[in-house]
Every structure is written in structure tokens, then in C-alpha cells.
Amino acid sequence: MLVDACLLDDPKWYAPLAKALAPRPGERILDCGPGSALRALYCADRFPDSQFVAVEFNRRRVTKAFKRASSMNLSNYKAMTFEDARRTPFGAAYFDKAMLVLNLHGLGPEDKTKNLRELRRILRRGGIVLAADIDQPKASREDVILRLTQLFYGAEATKSHTSGMWPKYLTEAGFTGVRRLSEHPIWIGRMALIRSRKQ
Numbered sequence: 001m002l003v004d005a006c007l008l009d010d011p012k013w014y015a016p017l018a019k020a021l022a023p024r025p026g027e028r029i030l031d032c033g034p035g036s037a038l039r040a041l042y043c044a045d046r047f048p049d050s051q052f053v054a055v056e057f058n059r060r061r062v063t064k065a066f067k068r069a070s071s072m073n074l075s076n077y078k079a080m081t082f083e084d085a086r087r088t089p090f091g092a093a094y095f096d097k098a099m100l101v102l103n104l105h106g107l108g109p110e111d112k113t114k115n116l117r118e119l120r121r122i123l124r125r126g127g128i129v130l131a132a133d134i135d136q137p138k139a140s141r142e143d144v145i146l147r148l149t150q151l152f153y154g155a156e157a158t159k160s161h162t163s164g165m166w167p168k169y170l171t172e173a174g175f176t177g178v179r180r181l182s183e184h185p186i187w188i189g190r191m192a193l194i195r196s197r198k199q
Contacts, residue, residue: 012191021130041074054077117173
């Protein structure tokens with residue numbers, strides 16, 4: 001998807017995401033969304049004592065990342081793809097932390113909540129979610145990504161991103177302590193990094 005590619009190619013928000021993730025030895029961490037196969041590969045190489053699982057909807061990215069992981073001898077990395085994030089192959093409380101990157105802006109309100117509830121199910125109690133997605137524009141040209149997204153997914157999907165209210169879906173799905181960690185102007189859009197917890 002062109003919209004995701006525009007944002008994934010800009011590394012400004014990567015460093016705050018990695019800093020907020022702060023992987024600890026033994027933790028199982030999920031990375032879900034466009035680019036997750038390569039992003040989790042980078043994390044697995046950098047934090048060898050933590051386990052990383054990537055869920056990527058682009059099969060070519062998964063194949064590419066799997067080959068690279070094999071050549072790097074990474075035993076703490078796994079990448080997979082499946083069609084519906086509302087039904088994952090993971091058991092309850094399987095993960096300690098999760099990164100949800102550019103996963104919500106293309107979903108209608110009901111599917112946003114359903115996906116986040118499934119994420120809550122597979123996180124342990126006290127588990128952390130870091131969500132990074134398109135946010136309310138605050139300068140000229142920062143609305144271009146949102147206008148493109150609206151063309152692809154419709155006004156209902158993008159409405160809460162245009163207003164900056166999309167983090168409310170984390171609260172509706174049962175997460176607590178929802179707060180903005182940072183905001184980043186990204187070329188023709190704006191990204192926000194949100195932290196929340198499963199109580």
C-alpha cells in the first residue's frame with residue numbers, strides 16, 4: 001500500500017518506538033502491521049535475549065525476512081502471515097509486549113475495536129502495547145496521507161485519525177493508561193506513538 005510505504009520509509013519515529021519498547025531478557029514481543037517482518041528482524045538481532053514474532057500481511061516481505069533471518073542464524077525470530085487479525089493463532093497471555101504499527105487507520109470503528117480486543121487477549125496481564133499510526137495534521141501538507149487513506153478506506157476509517165481521537169479505541173478495547181509518548185511530522189503526514197497497558 002502506497003500510504004504505508006510513504007510512512008515506513010521515514011525513520012524519524014523508529015527511535016522513539018525502540019526506546020519505548022525496551023525489550024527485557026525472556027520477553028515475547030509481537031510486531032504487527034506493515035513492515036513488521038523486517039522491523040522485528042532488526043529488533044531480534046539487536047536484542048538476542050528476547051523473542052520476536054512478526055505478523056506481516058505482505059507474503060513477499062515475510063519470505064524475504066525469513067531468508068535473511070536464516071542467514072543471520074537468529075533463533076529468537078519468527079515471521080508469519082494470516083488474513084484476519086481478529087483471529088490470531090496465539091494463546092491467551094502469550095506475549096509480554098506488542099507493537100501495532102500502521103494497523104488501525106485502514107479499519108472501520110468496529111474492526112479497530114475487535115482487533116484491539118484480540119490483541120488484549122493474547123497479551124499477559126501488565127503487558128504493554130505501543131501503537132504507532134497516522135494522526136491529526138498540525139501543519140500544511142500533513143493532511144495528504146489522510147486524504148489518500150480516506151480514498152482507499154473511507155471516511156469512517158479515517159475520521160478518528162483526522163481528529164487525533166483514534167487512541168480512544170485502545171480504551172474501548174479495555175487497555176488502561178493510554179497516553180501519547182510522542183508525535184512526529186513525516187513528510188506528508190504525522191505519526192503518533194501511543195502507549196497503553198493490559199491491567
